[in-house]
Each structure stands twice: as structure tokens, then as C-alpha cells.
Amino acid sequence: MSQLDHIRNFSIIAHIDHGKSTLSDRFIQVCGGLSDREMQAQVLDSMDIERERGITIKAQSVTLDYTARNGETYQLNFIDTPGHVDFSYEVSRSLSACEGALLVVDAAQGVEAQSVANCYTAIEQGLEVRPVLNKMDLPQADPDRVAQEIEDIIGIDATEAVRCSAKSGLNIEDVLEDLVAHVPAPEGDPDAPLQALIIDSWFDSYLGVVSLVRVKNGEIRKGDKIRLKSTGRDHGVDGVGIFTPKRKETGRLGTGEVGYIVAGIKDIHGAPVGDTIVSAKHPDTAILPGFKKVKPQVYAGLFPVSSDDFESFRDALEKLSLNDASLFFEPENSDALGFGFRCGFLGMLHMEIIQERLEREYDLDLITTAPTVIYQVLTRKGDIIEVDNPSKLPDAGTIEEMREPICEANILVPEQYLGNVISLCIEKRGVQLDMQFTGSQVALKYELPLGEVVMDFFDRIKSASRGFASLDYSFVRFQEAPLVRLDVLVNGDRVDALAVIMHRDSVRRRGAILTEKMKELIPRQMFDVAIQAAMGNQVVARTTVKALRKNVTAKCYGGDVSRKKKLLQKQKEGKKRMKQIGNVEIPQEAFLAVLRVDD
């Protein structure tokens, strides 16, 4: 049991690649949380996808005992946070369990926009932010410049920032010393009735729902009866403990501590993130401030290639949503693609990850339609409708006004790429709000249509700046815009799943590129396939996939048939990944062709 003043709860704020995972691995090593044998690189990223992509998606925690140079042993609770812009809502959740945060900055690269945004969130939540300059082992490390940049851009004092290298192990203990010295101990009343915040919940097939909690007041013991404020239901606590990062049963969590509880809850909705846990004996204990409910930013239709897979697809989505409260889905019926689900995602990366997990972990073959943001429609009757599916856009005649979501984007870019990034913002219909020159980076503030930003802006801005520019954005409002729906017709039939909403001015250009892309993606068939892009009844672009003139294997002497058969099988496999629309076979990628019109 730790005294309150010997507990430190902290997060790490860092941009992807700035070394957060390596640094946290070092902490675990220094504090002896895992033996060397168990130290698999980046232990905290436990999903395969996380390790493969080198990103963190879900928050996790680890409790470490650190014996400081003053001889005292401190309990350090480190709550890991995701680094990608799509998952920034998870960051604020993690931060609310902490009194401090380490701002880890690559001493060679400098500050990135998302770290700035997360840093502000941390400061707003009253956290002590301690800058750390990492990657000091790199020859191009320039700690003085980067320290200055931290002061200029974020406005916190970086003169004391520890200079370390997680990779080489340089000054790792200094980081922990700084943390113990400057991050405040948690406050709370150990004798008060229990009050704990659910930071995250996930579904474990053996244990049921496991919740990561921060105890604010009182304590939780195994066997206690607890009540969840949101559901009003009582549960007996079956297990309490910490992650070291292995799960370790302690039987108790005291005030100020961070750990897990298992309480026989079968359904993730029974322990929602942000909920308050109190003692069933004191059900009237006040609710803690929770979290803003996160809203999906991007919507797309996902359809099983084979209609037989619909039920297993539903099961898979339900299972995924157990661990991902931000995943939204509801049944959708498309004329072209049959039964599927309209899914809401936090961003494109989130969408890709979900799609990949569905295909990989649940062995589903899926067609994804072009992602879209939510548009608002003001009808002639004065109603406001939100549209998350272009094919559901009401008749043009009934629309008084179309509105698109606008976001405020903060971009940090090294000066030499400023021109490229500004051009990109202009191309995306951005309105500049601010531009600040600080150190060697420029801080840009733009208002941009969210629809332009969520699609490929992040990747485009990265390639326009050789990977150095960084981005953070948040929704601000809906705003009137001349939006239209671009339909795609295949051999005269409108394909609902291919419709996209876009700015009127770009209809012709994008229509032309889109039909060209579709032409590249749709294989030649036994007949001509006409592809048209239309706005209402007006065709704006047209291409034709000329008929295949023959498809026959030239020479085939009976001897060995297996190769010939393999060829046919390959051809058939290819067709399985295509969807038959009328009598035209359309490959999966064609449904996402609209994403590639800016390539």
C-alpha cells in the first residue's frame, strides 16, 4: 500500500515516432517490471495491428515501483496514450487520470502540432507538463533549438527539460527523478466513500469486461459491492489489481491509484468509459465529471462481398465495438451491394484499422464505400437533416441549403515546406486564420472543410513536407456551401454505393478523374462498360471500358492440366473479390476510387 504522497500518475504526450514506446519500455526496465526475457520491444502495444503499424490505439496502464535517489520508493502509474490524430479523444481520457504528463519531443525534429494540442488539453486539465528531449543519441539532435521551440510554441519553460535517449538508455533515471520531484501527488480522501472514474473498458473473453479505473476517493477491495452511476446497477468485485504490465491481482486499489477491476459485467455497455463507480453502500456519492462523448467524423458503408457473411459480419462488428466505443454501426441496405452496415469512424486511419481487423481477425471479405463526413441539409420545409450517406441525400428540389462541417486545423511546418502546405490548404478550400513564425517552424491556423481534411489531408500534408509537417484539427461548425451529389452510372444504372457529395466547383474535374480511375480499376469484360459521372441528370464525364476481345489460353496440350486449372482458379478468386452490378463485375477497389482522385 502506498501513501498518497508516494504516488505519481502520469501520461506521456508524444508524437508518433518521437520515442514514447521506447521510453516507456525503458521505464519498465529500470523499475524491473519485466525481466529482460519478457521485454518484447514495445510491450504496451499489445494488438498485432498496433505493433505492426508502430502506433498505439488503446490506452493502457502500467504500475511501476521506482526507488528514487532519495531512497524513497514511489508508485508510478503510467497511463499510455495513442499518438495518432484520429485517436486524440483517447488522450484526454488518459490525461484525466493523471496529475502530470511528460511532453516527449524528438530533439532532432522539434514540436509537432498534435503534441501541442494534447499539451494544451493537459494544461487545461491542470496537469503539470514536464518537457523531455528525447533522441539525444542522434547526431542531428539540436536540443537548444527544440527547447526554444517548446517555449515559443507551447509556452512552457523548457530550460530544465531532461535530455535523454530512450534508445541508448541515456539519462532515463533523470527523467523519472524529474517526474517524482515535479509532478504532484494525487489528492483525495482515503477515508471517504469510494469514488472512481472508468478510464477505459474492454472485453476479455475469459474475464468479461475489464475496466481501467482511477480511484479518486476511498478504496475498492475484492468482494466489495459497487454501483455504476450510469446504469444504476450493482456488481460484486471479483478482481482488483494493477498492470506491471502483466496483470497482477492486488485485491485492493487505494485513493490515487490506477488499476483494473473485474466485476462480472458481461457487456461493455455495462461499464461505459467515463462512468463513475461508487460503493453500493453509498449510492448517492457524487458523479465525477466524465468525458465528452466522441462522435464519429467519417462514415462509410461496409458490405460483405458474399451476402452469406452478413450475420458473421454483424457478430464481428459487435465484438469489435466491445473494445471500441467509438465505432458506430447501423444496418444499411444498398441497391448495388445488398445488406451491410453504415459505420462511423474517428478518421481514415481508424476506418482502415477496423476494416483490416474485420478482414484479418474475422476472415471477412468486405467492400467499403467512399467515406464521407456528415452534411447538414436545410429543407424547404425548414427541417434540418443530417446526412451520413450520399445516396440518402434528399431530392435537390426539396433542399433549401446544404451545409458542410468546418474544422479548425493547426499545422506546424518547417519553413522550407511552408509554400507546399499553404498551396495544399488553398486547394482544399482553406481560409487562413493565423500564421506565426517560431524558431524554425511555422504555426498555421486554417479553417478547412472537414470533408477535405479527414480524407487524405493528413497524408498529403505529410508528403508535401517530407513527413515534417504535423496536424491537429477539431470540428467548429456547419457552414453553407454549394454542395452537390456526384452520381456514378455503370452501363446506365446509377450505383448508389458510388455516390459522393462534393463542392459544385470540383464536380467536373473530379468527375473526369473519377471515371478515369474507375476505367483503370474495372477489368475488361465480355462487353463494353460505360462509366458516367453525373450531377442530377447532367452527365459531366464519361469513359468506356472496352470489351475484352478474347480470354482464352493459347496452347493447351492435355498432359499437365494442373497449371491451367490454377489459372482458372486465380481468375475465379479475383472475381470473388468483385461485386456484380447488373452484369458488370466491379472490383472492391473501384468503390474507393473517389479517394484517389487527388493522387
Next chain:
Amino acid sequence: MRQLPPLSLYVHVPWCIRKCPYCDFNSHQADESLPEQDYISALLNDLDHDLPWVQGREIQSIFFGGGTPSLLSANAYQRLFVGLRNRLRFAPDIEITLEANPGTFEAEKFAAYRDIGINRLSIGIQSFQPEQLQKLGRVHDRAQAQTAILTAQRAGFDNINLDLMHGLPGQTVADAMADLELALSFQTTHLSWYQLTIEPNTEFYKRPPRLPEDDTLWDIQEAGLRRLQALGYDHYEISAFCRNGQQARHNVNYWQFGDYLGIGAGAHGKITLQDANVIIRTQKTRLPRDYLNPDKPFLAAQHSIEPDDIGLECLMNALRLKEGILVEQFEQRTGLSLDRVAAPIARAQALGLLNVDRALYATDKGQQYLNELLALFLTD
């Protein structure tokens, strides 16, 4: 009891002077001297193991394929024939084909081949254009090609096939037609005119040559077909053309899902077993040195065709023929009732790819898109 299909014999000769970059057959570069006599002994030994599969049938045709069968001497073949006749009953009108390379070294043997009973030659011309022959890695030149054909004709061969490719790297319609005209000028009875395809495990696959655009390929094909039709050639199979009804009987047996024994390194066989009521496919040991090693078995693989695959495997061959296959023959040779493939047949008919009356045969469209048609018969 099930009636057995006709039986042919395939003999593989696995050596070439040089491997061609487009060739994915089992061929190996020949050393200075070939182990001719050892190989003949091995072939006969190999055949001895296969004799139970003959099941009383006559041999309708023999095909010596390669590799380059014309690398072996007439003497060697003579000894082989003695051994074959001791073991097998030859049909009175048996067709015996030998694949020959049109080099001088080979052409010198044609008369002797004829004398020992080989009655059909298949000459691998591929192209008459010097630069194409070079790209294709052929060891002969244009003059040798022409001499070889004339030599074969003078030796008394009245049933000669020429293998000719089109769709060659950089080829234009005019180039292809010039090659075709030259081949036709020899008035041979049979022509195998086929498009170059790049197969895995070939030099071309590793370093692909620049092939003509699809539209050019199709133009070549259409121009060639028009020309062959005008000259009265019977386009009886996708890539095979003949006159005077002189089809390649050995190949027709393959296409009609007949049986064949395969002997020699890497040879494939297909046998219907009457007692077990199954169809098996066999493959012999591929590498010549293993094939010649008395301690190693000849047979490398054998499997019976899954009942679900029999229909497809039959039609993959039969629908290449203009005439297709008689319904009765289909049922006899596959051991399946036509109902077994009723669903894909219906789909194929609906798509206008297949006709069904007394026979199953591809429509013109079905011939053109044969792979689409066959894919319908694939089971999952």
C-alpha cells in the same frame, strides 16, 4: 461395367541443346553426349510398371515430346520400338508423332525416323524472322527452318505439323502475317498457330519482354484466322488448324478426355481404372538423373481426380474443340451424368457461351471467352 476410353502413349525426352526463355516444359540442357541407351532402358522399365493400366487396350497414338526428341538417334528409337511392340498392341492405323527441332543435325535423321515407323513430324519453327528467333532463344535460323521442312517432306512425311507462334515481342500484324504466309507456303497438313504466353518458371517470366498491346494481339489473331479460313484450313481447336481432316489424333485424344500413359522424366499420364471406377493422374520423376537412377522410383505422384473436378477437367479440354464432346461421350469418359454439371451448363447457356444438343460445344462467343466459360465449371 464402364467402357474405357481410347489409350495413347506419351514419351518424354527431357533434353534440349539450350532452354528457350518462354519454355516451361520439363527440359534440361543436354551434355556433350546423351545417355541414350540408358534412357531407352529406363523408358521400357518405366512402362513395365504402367502395363496394368493398359487394361487390354490397343495404343491409338504415340507422341514423342520434349525437350527435343529429335536429339535422340533413329537407332535409339528403333530399339525403343522393339521394346514397345513387345509390351503393347499398336492399333493398325497408329499415329506416331515426333517433335523435331528444325536444325541441320536433326533434319539429317528425318529419313531414318520415317523408316522405323514414325509417321508424323511436329516441327518447332516458332518464327521465320531472324530477330524473333534470336529473342526466342531458338538454336536454328530461317534457312535451317525451311530446309528442315523440305527435308521432312522429301523423306516421305505426308503428315507434318508446324508450330508457329504469334504475339511475339515487338511483332506487328504485318510481321505475324508474313510468318504465317511463309509457314503456309509449305502446304503442310497441320498448323499449330498459337499466341506466346509468359509462363511462371521461365526466363521470360523473370525478365518479361515487351509484348504487343492487347489490341495488336487481337488484330493479329483476327487477321490470321481470316487468312487460314480463306485457305480452307479447319480451325478444329483453339490453336490447331488442319487440312484434309488430318487432325492431330494424339492431341485430339487429350482433348476428348481420352486416356494416356506417360513415360519418361516428368511425363504426365491420365488413366481410367475400370475396377476401381476412378480416373487417376500420374507424374513421373522430373530430373533426368533421378529418372535414370535405378534406386529411385519412376512414379513421383499419383492422385485420383476428385469427382467434383472431373467435369471441369473434361470440359477444359473438350470445349477447346470446335465440335466439343458428345453428351454420351462426356458421360462415358467422366463417369458422371450430365445432371452433375446442370447448373453451370445453364449459366453458360444463359450467357450465350455454350450450346447443348447431342454434343456440348462452345459457341463462337464461348470460344472467344473460353476461360470465362470454363470458370463457370470450377467448384469452390
